[in-house]
Amino acid sequence: MTMTTSQDAAGPTLTNVNYFGRLTIKYGVLVLVTLMVGRVALGAFITYWRATHPPPPPPPTVGFGVLPAPIFPSESEARPAKYKLETPTGGTPEFGDRAKVFLMPVATSSLLADEQAKHIAKAYGFTSEPEVLDSRTYRWSRSEPLITTFELDIRNHTFSYTTNYQSHPELLLNVNLPSSFDAVQRVKSFLSTAQLLPSDIATASGEITPLKSLGGELTEAASISDAEFVQVDIFRGPVDQEMQMYSPEGYRGTVSAVISGSLTGQSAIVAMDFYHHQVDYDQVHTYPIKTAKEAWQLLQAGQGYVVDPGEADEAVVRSIKLGYYDSFEEQSYLQPIYVFEGDGGFLGYVPAVDSRYLQ
Numbered sequence: 001m002t003m004t005t006s007q008d009a010a011g012p013t014l015t016n017v018n019y020f021g022r023l024t025i026k027y028g029v030l031v032l033v034t035l036m037v038g039r040v041a042l043g044a045f046i047t048y049w050r051a052t053h054p055p056p057p058p059p060p061t062v063g064f065g066v067l068p069a070p071i072f073p074s075e076s077e078a079r080p081a082k083y084k085l086e087t088p089t090g091g092t093p094e095f096g097d098r099a100k101v102f103l104m105p106v107a108t109s110s111l112l113a114d115e116q117a118k119h120i121a122k123a124y125g126f127t128s129e130p131e132v133l134d135s136r137t138y139r140w141s142r143s144e145p146l147i148t149t150f151e152l153d154i155r156n157h158t159f160s161y162t163t164n165y166q167s168h169p170e171l172l173l174n175v176n177l178p179s180s181f182d183a184v185q186r187v188k189s190f191l192s193t194a195q196l197l198p199s200d201i202a203t204a205s206g207e208i209t210p211l212k213s214l215g216g217e218l219t220e221a222a223s224i225s226d227a228e229f230v231q232v233d234i235f236r237g238p239v240d241q242e243m244q245m246y247s248p249e250g251y252r253g254t255v256s257a258v259i260s261g262s263l264t265g266q267s268a269i270v271a272m273d274f275y276h277h278q279v280d281y282d283q284v285h286t287y288p289i290k291t292a293k294e295a296w297q298l299l300q301a302g303q304g305y306v307v308d309p310g311e312a313d314e315a316v317v318r319s320i321k322l323g324y325y326d327s328f329e330e331q332s333y334l335q336p337i338y339v340f341e342g343d344g345g346f347l348g349y350v351p352a353v354d355s356r357y358l359q
Helices: 014-052 113-123 180-193 292-300
Strands: 082-085 098-103 131-134 137-142 148-153 159-163 206-214 217-220 229-234 255-260 269-274 280-288 305-308 314-325 333-342 347-351
Touching (some): 082 292, 113 148, 180 206, 180 229, 292 333, 292 347
Parallel strands (some): 082 314
Antiparallel strands (some): 098 333, 131 137, 137 148, 159 269, 206 217, 229 255, 255 269, 305 347
């Protein structure tokens, strides 16, 4: 029969407990540190992986279906015989694979259209009965202080306001043209008089061009000090703060006015075209777009719209931008275009939406 010593019967000694306790703490701390470092490293790896391998974006929504092509005017000037690309990089830039398209509600007839039209005309000093040109266009005339004609579309309230200011040489004397800021504010104030100032024009800046009268024709003056009139052009603000608007006449705004420095008040506006059409910025979808390279090839093939052919047989294109085409005519959608700018004033457009989604 085996006998148990008193030490064996007493169980683990204090020395053993301390030893194993120290081992437990040592390896426990090691495991804890390993887990903490591993968690940080795993999080960093996941962040890196997501940054370098982002999930593909959802496909463009194309919620308006197939779009009508932008309405470009008929070209009256000859196209360049050849094209040459000389951008800073020597190639075409990248603009991503999609762009926004906005709904532009088309104006409809109203039972109050006649009354509203006369109210607008009265705000500009026309109190006589209008001449009815067609089912949606009225014309008013007056002779003071200048012979003035006012043609208004009674549905969408676009208008053309013209005077015979170029037949008055006295307007070229004592010229006191407004500053750029004041000139833009005068145009906005003119629209506000008849409650026609849209919100996206009220917040927009304008471009100023000094003008001089030569032989009954207006030409751009060398400077504002040499000018006799000033032209103000206003577009609605750029899309996403960067994609500018372009009209059928290039940089001529959908709101364009001529101001005299020899007249005061509302009479200082001697000409204005207001071709602004409403955009519903809440009704927007994304559409696939051509690459800039594809658009460049289409322009060379004669499938774009040349606003200004420039001054040479060969168009040297210096920049390619993605912008929006804001037509003077009613259109159903505000669509993106590729804009080609070059030497001698060359300017050309190509619709940016993928051809599969254009009629």
